[in-house]
Amino acid sequence: MNKPLTRPNTYRSGPDAQGKFGGFGGRYVAETLMPLILEVERAYAEAKRDPAFHAEWRRLLTHYVGRPSPLWFAERVTEHLRAKAAPGHGARVYFKRDELNHTGAHKINAVLGQILLAKRMGKKRIIAETGAGQHGVATATACALFDLPCTVFMGATDVARQQPNVFRMKLLGAEVVAVESGAATLKDAMNEALRHWVAHVEDTYYCIGTVAGPHPYPAMVRDFQSVIGEEVRAQMQAAEGRLPDVLVAAIGGGSNAMGLFHPFLDEPSVRMFGVEAGGHGIETVTGHAASLTGGRPGVLHGNRTYLLQDENGQILEGHSISAGLDYPGVGPEHAWLHELGRVEYVNATDAEALAAFQLCARLEGIIPALEPAHALAHVLKIAPTLPAETLIVMNLCGRGDKDIFTVARLLGEAV
Amino acid sequence: MASRIAARFAALRAEGRGALIPFLEAYDPDRATSMEILRGMPAAGADLIEIGMPFTDPMADGPIIQAAGQRGLKAGATLGGTLAMVREFRGQDDATPVILMGYLNPILSYGAERFAADAAAAGVDGLIVVDMPPEEAEVLAPHARAAGLDIIRLIAPTTDAARLPLVLNASSGFVYYVAITGITGTRSAAPEELEAAIPRIRAHTDLPICIGFGVRTPAQAAHAARVSDGAVVASALIDTLAKSLDAEGRATPDSVRRVLAQVAELAEAVRGAR
Numbered sequence: 001m002n003k004p005l006t007r008p009n010t011y012r013s014g015p016d017a018q019g020k021f022g023g024f025g026g027r028y029v030a031e032t033l034m035p036l037i038l039e040v041e042r043a044y045a046e047a048k049r050d051p052a053f054h055a056e057w058r059r060l061l062t063h064y065v066g067r068p069s070p071l072w073f074a075e076r077v078t079e080h081l082r083a084k085a086a087p088g089h090g091a092r093v094y095f096k097r098d099e100l101n102h103t104g105a106h107k108i109n110a111v112l113g114q115i116l117l118a119k120r121m122g123k124k125r126i127i128a129e130t131g132a133g134q135h136g137v138a139t140a141t142a143c144a145l146f147d148l149p150c151t152v153f154m155g156a157t158d159v160a161r162q163q164p165n166v167f168r169m170k171l172l173g174a175e176v177v178a179v180e181s182g183a184a185t186l187k188d189a190m191n192e193a194l195r196h197w198v199a200h201v202e203d204t205y206y207c208i209g210t211v212a213g214p215h216p217y218p219a220m221v222r223d224f225q226s227v228i229g230e231e232v233r234a235q236m237q238a239a240e241g242r243l244p245d246v247l248v249a250a251i252g253g254g255s256n257a258m259g260l261f262h263p264f265l266d267e268p269s270v271r272m273f274g275v276e277a278g279g280h281g282i283e284t285v286t287g288h289a290a291s292l293t294g295g296r297p298g299v300l301h302g303n304r305t306y307l308l309q310d311e312n313g314q315i316l317e318g319h320s321i322s323a324g325l326d327y328p329g330v331g332p333e334h335a336w337l338h339e340l341g342r343v344e345y346v347n348a349t350d351a352e353a354l355a356a357f358q359l360c361a362r363l364e365g366i367i368p369a370l371e372p373a374h375a376l377a378h379v380l381k382i383a384p385t386l387p388a389e390t391l392i393v394m395n396l397c398g399r400g401d402k403d404i405f406t407v408a409r410l411l412g413e414a415v
Numbered sequence: 416m417a418s419r420i421a422a423r424f425a426a427l428r429a430e431g432r433g434a435l436i437p438f439l440e441a442y443d444p445d446r447a448t449s450m451e452i453l454r455g456m457p458a459a460g461a462d463l464i465e466i467g468m469p470f471t472d473p474m475a476d477g478p479i480i481q482a483a484g485q486r487g488l489k490a491g492a493t494l495g496g497t498l499a500m501v502r503e504f505r506g507q508d509d510a511t512p513v514i515l516m517g518y519l520n521p522i523l524s525y526g527a528e529r530f531a532a533d534a535a536a537a538g539v540d541g542l543i544v545v546d547m548p549p550e551e552a553e554v555l556a557p558h559a560r561a562a563g564l565d566i567i568r569l570i571a572p573t574t575d576a577a578r579l580p581l582v583l584n585a586s587s588g589f590v591y592y593v594a595i596t597g598i599t600g601t602r603s604a605a606p607e608e609l610e611a612a613i614p615r616i617r618a619h620t621d622l623p624i625c626i627g628f629g630v631r632t633p634a635q636a637a638h639a640a641r642v643s644d645g646a647v648v649a650s651a652l653i654d655t656l657a658k659s660l661d662a663e664g665r666a667t668p669d670s671v672r673r674v675l676a677q678v679a680e681l682a683e684a685v686r687g688a689r
Binding site for chain 2: 018026027028029030031032033034035036181182187188191194195198199200201202297298299300301302307309311312313314315
């Protein structure tokens, strides 16, 4: 059922009117939800054309979030890698510092856009799903700012292992619902948020945290997150007078990666790597969360994309050291770019991410989240093999405060 | 040859009553028990039978049917196994229509064309695929049509006038009216809501209309069958089955009997409704 994929004139025109990127994406939802997602689509199309909407979003990004986030030349990481590289090798490594955003990750970029949309649509309350809690915290934050009631669905397993973020959400005035169904992690939280939305269609807006879900969410979240790549383009021009050569970003659902990549998709000189969570290694069944390199296409949560699933089409649980990456699916636009070969999808294991996490802290004085630690792990692999003039940008999409307990436990330290 | 679904609704119309459509989840809590419930349903008064195909992530289902699906999967349910149940059932009953209800991913994994052909060959009459709105039906609908299977579509209270013809045009067999904006087994619609909703749909289609979601009691089933052409009862039956299981979730000698007794009670109410 795959439509043959032909190489497009542009990689940036998707999705089509059906919400498809090639054969991926779409609107695979129950009839009760169809009128709602069509309403979100219409409202977003209008908002997109309204300069006042953009102006308000930009104002929030500048004065509330603290954008643009810096583009940091990671000199010590670069020197460290050059020491191991052949002469004339060892790329220049830059970090896009989205961990410096208010709330500590890139999630707030798309949340503010969506909350402004919800206000425009006259919605009275907000729901969201969250895995590690970063999207939940960002949504709770925006809801506090806009005085909207907020309910965050979070798998009971994640509630137990991400207590600091649960408390943050509560401080911000949100209600956190611990989801007990299934394996009680991110995919179950998303199921429950969709179920809740079906039952509260009149007054509720569902703020999705990644570039997945039914159309228009993958495109809408991408559009908001593209602020990351747009800033990188201007900042790299200022720093080096040209485009970057290589972009690297971690992929769970894929929103930080899509935001970095999208503005560069039509620049043939720019190579892109999406780094999935390799967990214990992608050869282990249910031991990883690498949907693109270890899964196959299917339909879940409203879109057709690559999924971790068994031979009967039942969805498998992902595993990753990072609670933000252990989602069994991936945004449909990534699935399309994967099949076209425009973006190279690779993976980094738990152990590689953990090593990169520590290296980043010691060399740059930055404690990254475990999600971008996967991206850094790939940078550590490729940078020494590339010529010294190569410019790499890695999306440092979140800070690691939330992960210090997990890391301490893995390193055998008591905190 | 008229389909079993069309034939059954024609016969019910002649009788002047609506249909009782009980639901069971395949392999819940094990294959033998669910097979015995399926076999017993026509005699208990089922006019059509809906069988749930377990899926790990049933987006439109409440806790009761979610749990049934998980029990079914634990007991080894697959689409192939579910089709084999229907084939076995057809050995004793060639008249009662069987509808399979499920989600798209296991069907795509099985192969949409092969699934439609195998389902028809097993004696299935119609499919309800919850997460396949008309906009996304191309993956399965042509194969279902070719195999002679009806695609039964859900109409929700949120389905507006503009959208109604699109959904109805993509439907065959009968139309399934979702009585509430919500998930299965949570709450029930008020009688007057149903009395207003059904004529709105009736104005656009000649297909039979059945009501599900929140139809739990004999009185509710009787009312639904009176204002429409049939009542689907799912969570209430699954609830009875679940409560009959032992502490390890295994069937007890009482399980089948209690479920079928409830079907009989519902059937009696539906038959007395007009």
